[in-house]
Amino acid sequence: MKVPLKWLKEYIDLTVTPAELARRLTMAGFEVQSLQGTGQSWENVVIGQIVAINPHPNADRLRLPTVDLGNEQQTVVCGAPNLNIGDKVAFARSGAELINPHTGKKERLTPAKIRGFVSSGMVCSERELGLSEKHEGILVLPPDAPVGRPLAEYLGDVVIDLDITPNRADCLSIIGIAREAAALTGQKTHITEPTYEEKGSPIDRQIAVEIAAPDLCPRYCASLITGVRIAPSPPWLQERLQACGMRPINNVVDVTNYVMLEYGQPLHAFDYEKIRGRKIIVRRAREGEGITSLDGTGRTLSEDTLVIADGERSVAIAGVMGGANSEVSDRTTSILLEAANFNPASIHYTSRKLLLTSEASMRFERGITPGLAAPALKRATALILQLAGGTAAAGIVDAYPGKREAAPIPLSHHDVNRLLAIDISREQVMGILISLGFACTATDAGLLVTPPYWRGDIRLGVDLIEEVARITGYDKIPTTMLGQPIPPSRPLPILGLRKKIRQALVGYGFQEIITYSLTGLELLRKLAPQSHAVIPTPVRVANPMTAEQEYLRNTLRAGLLSALALNRRHEDGGIRLFELGKIYLPRQNDLPEEPDALCCVLSGARYEKSWLTREEPCDFFDAVGIAEGLLHRTGVTADLEPSDDEGLHPTRQANITVNNKKLGVLGEVHPRVLEAFDLAGPVYLIEIDVNALLPLTGTVKAFEPLPRFPDIIRDLALVVDAETPHRKVLKIISQSPLVKKVTLFDVYTGNQVPAGKKSLAYRVFYQSPAQTLTDRQVDEAQSKILEQLAKQLDATLRS
C-alpha cells in the first residue's frame, strides 16, 4: 500500500518526521518497504511563469524565454519546443542539482555561455527533475502553481510503501493508515462525514436491488447520479492515483479508485442506461453463464461465483471485476454507483478460479467490514458530483441483510498486564483502545470493548491485548527467561543415532549433501537399467512445478549418483558423499511412510596421490570396511549375505543383515547405471535403512572385565576350495570357546596351491578368562578347529 504523505496529512497533523512515522508504523505491524521522496533534491528549483520568449540571435533551435520568479525575472537559453507565454514552469537557479538527461547522473548547474548568450539557470524537463523519463519538452505545471515558491513545496512528496498484513484490510487505505498514525503519534484524525446535495427524485423509484445470496453479500449500497459529463480527472487526482500505482481513466472511474484508496472500500460505477429492467440482483451465477469482464476477456462462470446481474444478465463478477456490457464510457450520462460487501472466502475462491485479481478482490478477500460501504459511497458520490457534475438521486439504496450489532468484548486490564508482563493502568488501556476508535465501557467486572465499524479482525480478548501491546510498543515489554521447571525430557532415539552416523561418516572422509526430496521419474528409472521399474511406486505431487519435481524420492541413490556426476565434471580423485534423510513410501489410505535412509557413495582414489602414496582406487572392501566400522559405532555387528539388487554389479554386492533381517545393501554400482548417470566407474555404494537399524542400537551392554591372562597367537594357513567364502571359515574358527579374535591376513591363489584352491591365512588369538593357557591346551583347541574345517569345508593345513 503506497501512502503519499500529502494525502495522509489531509486526515492528520503529522508531528513526526517521515522516517520516524515509518519506524513507528513498522513496529506497530505495518512494515515499511520503502520511503521514497520526490523533490528532496530540488534545492534552488522554484516555480516560474514565462512572460516573454525571444529568439536566440545565433541559433535557430534555441530560444530565450524570460521567466518571472516573483521578485525577479531571468532570461535563459532553452531548446524545448513547448514554450508558451503564461505557462508555469520549474525554474532551476544556478547551484541546483539536476539530472543530466544524457548521462543520467546528477550535476550541479553553473552559469554557462550557450552560443554567445550567458544563461544562469534553466527551465527543467521532468527527466532533469527526476520525475519521469520525459525529456521531449519542459514540464508545464498546473495554472494554480504559486510563482516564486520552491517547487518541492508544490510538487514534492514522500510516499511510504507499506506491507499490510492479511488481517488488516482496513489499512489498505489512506484513512486506515491515518487512524494508525494518529494513535501512534498521539494525534486526532480529521475525518468528516461526506455529504452532498440530493436534488434528484428518490432512488427507490429508479433502481431496485435484490440480494438473492445474502450469505455471500451481507450489504449492497448504491447511489445514482444523472447528467454527468465524462472527462479526464483534474491533475491533482491523476497525480495521486499515479503516486499509488494506479492508472487514471476518466473522472468517474478515477473517483471510484480514489475513494477505494482513501476508504479501503472498493466501488464500482455502472452505466445506468445499460442496466436492464432498472434492477440489480446479487445472485450466484448460472452454470455456464458467460460474461466479458472489463479487461476484455470472455469468461464462463459456474454456480459458485457470485455475480451482479440486472433484469436479464450479469453485469459484473461481484467484488472481482465489472462487466464490459455495463462499462462507463465517454457517452455515459448516468451512473449507478455500487459500494457493497462480499464474503471473503467466496471472492478468494472466484479470484483464484478465474486467475483474476484486482485491487477490489484483494480487499474483499481479506475481509473488509460492511460498515465501510455507506460512508465510502457517499464520499464517492459527492466527489463525482464535484468533478463530473450531474444530479444525485435522493437517498441511497442500502440492502443490509448481514447487519449485526457489534458485540462488546470483555477485557480485564489484569489480563493485559499478565500476558504482556507489563504494568499499565485501566485508564491507559482504555486510552489506547479509544485512540484506535474502540468504544470502552468500564464495569465492575472489567472493560467492555466494542470495535469500531471498520475493524473486522477483533474478536477475542487477545486481539485487544495485541492492540495495547503494539501501540505501547513491544520494546516496552520486559525480557525474562522461562521460570517454570523444565518439563521431563524424552529425547527421540533416532536423533542420537543420526548424530552417531554423521560423526562416523565425516570421520571416514565423507562429505554430507542435502538434496531435494522432490525428484523425477526419469531419474529414478535410471537406477533400474534392465527393468526400468521404480519400486515402490513413488508418491506423486498433484500439481508438480516441473517433471523433475513430480515425485517424492523412494531412494536416496539417485540424488547421490547425480551429485557424484556433477562433481566429476570438475574433480578427479577420491570423492565420498553421503546423505541421511527421509524417503517416502506410499501407504494405502494414509500418509506415506517416511523412514530415515542413509546412502553413501565412494569412488576414485582411496587417498589422493602424493609423494607418500601411490594413487590406489578404492574398492569393494573399502565399502565393506566403512559399513562395518559405521555399524560398530552404532553397537551392531552385521553379516553380509548374497543379494540381487538390480542397480548393483551382479556378484559384487551384498545385503547387510542382522539375524537374517536385511538392514541395507552395499556393492559396486552396475556399469549400466553408471552409464545412465554419465559416470565412469567403479563407484561403490552403501545403503542402510536407519529405521531398521534403530531398534538394534541403544541397548546398554554390561562392561566386560579386562583379560587377566595373556593371549596366545597362532597363525593358521589353510587351503580351501577357491569358492569357499571366508565367512564360513571364520565362523568355524570362531566357534572354539578359547578363540578370542581371528584376523585374515592373506588370501592367495597361484602356483603354491593346487588349481581350484586358495590359501587363507589367519591369525588366531587364544585366550581364557580363567587361566594362562598352556601350549597343549591351545594345540588341542586348534586341532579341534582343524578337524571341523576339514569335515565341513574340506580344508587342509597348508604345508
Place this chain on the structure above:
Amino acid sequence: MLPELEKIKAGALGELKDIRDLAALESWRVRHLGKKSPLNTALRGLAGLPPEERKSTGAVANQIKQLLEESFRQRNEALKEDRIQSATRKEFFDITLPGRPYPVGGLHPLTQTLNEICDIFTSMGFDIAEGPDVEWDYYNFEALNIPQEHPARDNMSSCWIDGRTESNRGKMLLRTHTTAVTARTLEKLKPPIRIIEPGNVYRYEASDATHVPMFHQIDGIAVDRSITMADLKGTLYEFARRFFGEGRRVRFRCDYFPFVEPGVEMAIECAVCHGNGCRLCKDSGWIEVLGAGMTHPKVLERGGIDPREYGSFAFGIGIDRLPMLRYGIDDIRLLYGSDLRFLRQFQG
C-alpha cells in the same frame, strides 16, 4: 683361586672395551654376571674353601663382582645415551613436506546450523519432536487457524499430493511450515510443553536465488502456566544472542500470523551496515530472523489445552537464511547443489 679370579676380571673388562651396542652388552652381562657365569660359579665354589681362604678370596670375588656390575651400569648408561644422541642427531628434515592425505569429510552447513540451534534450545529445556513431510491439510492449516480460502494460504503456495481427501483431515500436501508439527505436538502432549520441531518444508515456487521448492525450518512451542510475552522475548533474545553473538541489537515488532496473537517478528541488526541501511537489509537496517507470538487460544483449544489455564508462545525460524547471512551466501540454490567446491568451505 685368586689368579683365576683376576683372569675372570681381566677377561670381562677386556671384552667390555669392545662392546658398542646394547644387545652385545646384554649378552656380556649374561656371560659375565649371569647365574652360569665363571664369576658366579667361582663364588659358589667358595663354600668348599677353608674358612681363612674363604674369607679373603670371598672379599676379592665380591669386589670383582661389584666392579663388573658398576662397569656394566656405566657402559649401559653410556650406550643408552649414545643411542638417544644418535636418534636425535640434528640433520636436515623437511617439515614442510605435505602430510599423508587422509580424506576429510564434513557436515552440510544446514546440518551444522540445525545442530547449533537445536543445542541452544535443548539447553533451555526444549525437546526435539518431528512430524511427517507429507501432511494433512488439517495439521498444516485448519488446526492452525487457517481455514479454506484464508488469504494466508496464498503466501504459502502448496504442493498437493495425489491421494484421497479425508472428511476430517482434508487433502494431503507437502507441509508448508513446520508449524504443522506444533499442531501435532499440542494434540499429543500435555502441558508443561517445551518442544522444537526442525524439518523440511515445501512451497510451490519456481527456483531462483532466494526461492527453492524445499527448505528448512524450526518451529517451537512452550506451554505452561503463566507464560508471558516477556518469556517469549527472553527465550528468543537468548537464542539470538547465542547464535548471532553478543552485541547484535535485536528488534521485536508486531506482525501477523494466524496461529498467534499477539504476533511478533524478530529481527537482528544488519551485520553489514550496523543498522544504517544497505542492500542486504533493503535499507531497513534490520534482518528478519523469525516469526513468533503468543499461541492463539483457538489453536490451543484444538489441541485440547485450556487457554484460560495455560499460557503459551510459539515461534518459527527459517534455517536456510541463517548460514546465508553468516557466510554471505547470495544464492540459496547453492545449499542444495551438492557442489563439493561449495560444501568443503564449511568443513572447518
